[in-house]
Amino acid sequence: MTDLESADMATSAHxxxxxxxxxxxxxxxxxxTPQGQGGRARSDSRSTVGVIGAGxxxxxxANALALVRSCDRIVLYNRGLARAEGQAWDISDGTxxxxxxxxxxxxxxxxxxxxxxxxVTVGQSIHPGESRLQIDGNDAVIRHVMERxxxxxxxxxxxxxxxxxxVLTRLAIDCSSRPxxxxxxxxxxxxxxxxxxxxxxxxxxxxxxxxxxxxxxHGDSSVIAWSVAAIGPVPLEAFPYPQASRxxxxxxxxxxxxxRRGVHDIFTRKGYxxxxxxxxxxxxxxxxLRNERRIFTVSTRALPEYQIGEHVVLGVPSVVGRDGILxxxxxxxxxxxxxLLVRSAATLVGANDQRNSITVPPRE
Ligand SMILES: NC(=O)c1ccc[n+]([C@@H]2O[C@H](COP(=O)([O-])OP(=O)(O)OC[C@H]3O[C@@H](n4cnc5c(N)ncnc54)[C@H](O)[C@@H]3O)[C@@H](O)[C@H]2O)c1
Numbered sequence: 590m591t592d593l594e595s596a597d598m599a600t601s602a603h604x605x606x607x608x609x610x611x612x613x614x615x616x617x618x619x620x621x622t623p624q625g626q627g628g629r630a631r632s633d634s635r636s637t638v639g640v641i642g643a644g645x646x647x648x649x650x651a652n653a654l655a656l657v658r659s660c661d662r663i664v665l666y667n668r669g670l671a672r673a674e675g676q677a678w679d680i681s682d683g684t685x686x687x688x689x690x691x692x693x694x695x696x697x698x699x700x701x702x703x704x705x706x707x708x709v710t711v712g713q714s715i716h717p718g719e720s721r722l723q724i725d726g727n728d729a730v731i732r733h734v735m736e737r738x739x740x741x742x743x744x745x746x747x748x749x750x751x752x753x754x755x756v757l758t759r760l761a762i763d764c765s766s767r768p769x770x771x772x773x774x775x776x777x778x779x780x781x782x783x784x785x786x787x788x789x790x791x792x793x794x795x796x797x798x799x800x801x802x803x804x805x806x807h808g809d810s811s812v813i814a815w816s817v818a819a820i821g822p823v824p825l826e827a828f829p830y831p832q833a834s835r836x837x838x839x840x841x842x843x844x845x846x847x848x849r850r851g852v853h854d855i856f857t858r859k860g861y862x863x864x865x866x867x868x869x870x871x872x873x874x875x876x877x878l879r880n881e882r883r884i885f886t887v888s889t890r891a892l893p894e895y896q897i898g899e900h901v902v903l904g905v906p907s908v909v910g911r912d913g914i915l916x917x918x919x920x921x922x923x924x925x926x927x928x929l930l931v932r933s934a935a936t937l938v939g940a941n942d943q944r945n946s947i948t949v950p951p952r953e
Contacts, residue, residue: 635661636878639704639742641734642711643667643694646750648676649867650708655684655692659875662691664704668711670696698737704745706874707738709761712751714861715852721753721808722940731757735765743767746877746913749774749888750870754807756940758888759902771913774888777803777904778869780811781886787846791839792828794820801825802886802920805903805933812930815840816923873909880911884918894919896927897934 638660640651644667651665667673677694684690693700701707711734712727731751738747747765749758749772758774765772781803782796789796801818805811818825830839848854855862876883886904891897895905908916922930 636706637662637664637704638874638878639664639666639701639707639745641666641701641707641709641738642751643673643676644710645714645861645863646866647708647710648680649863650710650750650870651676651692652680652683653867653871654874655680655690656687657871657875658688658690659871660690660705660878662693664693664695664700666695666698666701668696670694698741701738701741704742706748706877707742707745708748708750708870708874709734710750712757715752715856722756722806722936725944727751727753727757728760728944731760732764735761739766745771746911747772748870748873748877750866752807753940755888755903755937756944759900759937759941762890762902768913769890770915773873773907773909773914774902775807775866775869775873776888777805777807777811777886778873779865780807780904782865782869783847783851784813784843787843788818788820788839791831791842791846792820793831802906804886804905804920804926805930806937807888807904808936810929810933810936811904812926812933814920814922814926816926817920876909877911877913882908882910882915885909887914889914889917891934892917892919895930895934897931898938901934901937903934903937 638654640647640654640663643651643665647665647667651663654660654663665673665677667676673694673696677692681692684692695701709731712730715721715723731749735747738745743766745767747761747767749761751757754774754776758772758776762769762772781801784801784803785796785799788801789799792799798821799818800820802814803811804814815825820828826836830836852862872883873885873887875881876885884906886906887909888902888904889907890899891901891903891905893899897903906918906920907914908918
């Protein structure tokens with residue numbers, strides 16, 4: 590079965606699940622699974638996802654996981670219980686009509702004992718017009734979150750969402766005791782999805798058939814690897830463009846479309862982003878829980894082949910599965926893309942140095 594076929598099957602399974610009549614069970618009390626000792630594994634085989642932070646993104650992630658039923662249980666943690674409860678109760682009003690899923694709202698870290706995946710969404714967001722790298726208040730909270738997760742869920746795969754996601758993923762890797770492969774950021778997966786949608790609609794093909802990696806920083810210095818772009822099995826430059834178009838026009842049209850409907854325009858209109866990133870996180874969580882070995886451009890340590898230093902954490906194509914990052918993949922970039930990737934890496938290194946956020950030596 591091809592990757593595409595299995596993706597299609599997974600999608601129709603989700604749709605069927607959403608349409609099927611189902612029983613309802615919501616649990617806002619304490620979990621019936623074993624708790625107590627930090628990191629003790631649960632005795633049941635149900636999958637649990639912890640979402641850290643019940644702000645707009647955390648709530649949207651919990652909602653998406655619940656609607657698609659990516660897991661059996663969700664633990665929604667917030668430092669203030671009322672916020673977590675409000676979000677969880679609102680989500681449960683919807684799932685009551687769909688299917689059984691356990692959802693626990695909590696402000697107690699011990700409730701995260703044994704989670705399979707922890708999604709980190711706490712911290713400040715950007716203000717309109719600001720770059721993600723200008724958010725500088727999230728380092729302390731991420732250190733605190735990783736400390737607590739190391740105590741209660743040392744075996745979990747951690748998916749970082751908080752911005753600046755590449756910088757904070759590096760910080761999380763450096764201050765956690767778990768293997769670096771078990772921590773990755775959402776990286777440029779959302780940027781890539783935007784580009785796929787835009788290029789797919791320009792060329793009149795399903796976005797699932799569009800393969801154009803977006804590498805580097807999740808932010809202003811990200812790099813589109815046009816030179817390796819392909820539509821299905823056909824290299825982009827060989828694909829029949831719409832009449833009277835040249836490849837450069839197609840690229841330009843996509844870039845304009847992406848910019849027009851990108852993060853800053855969404856912010857101007859609604860004040861924040863949540864739905865798109867929630868869908869991305871949902872797919873990443875599923876890739877881990879189902880050991881899908883699917884390729885995403887998540888934030889992780891660079892490969893030597895990229896010639897930017899392995900300490901840099903940024904979006905590179907990686908195989909994601911049960912243990913997090915199973916493999917990082919090298920890409921043969923053209924000279925200009927390589928130059929831009931070096932620039933993106935330098936931007937992130939500069940941001941790290943400026944924030945002085947790495948206070949412990951990087952682990953090997
Ligand atoms: N990676 C991506 O593509 C992407 C996309 C959208 C948003 N984000 C990021 O996600 C993060 C959350 O965004 P949001 O819109 O949900 O913000 P929000 O303000 O709605 O929620 C922030 C959450 O963080 C918690 N929090 C803040 N400071 C804290 C602290 N010191 N200790 C404990 N908890 C704390 C709050 O209680 C709240 O639950 C931001 O950093 C944002 O930039 C990332």
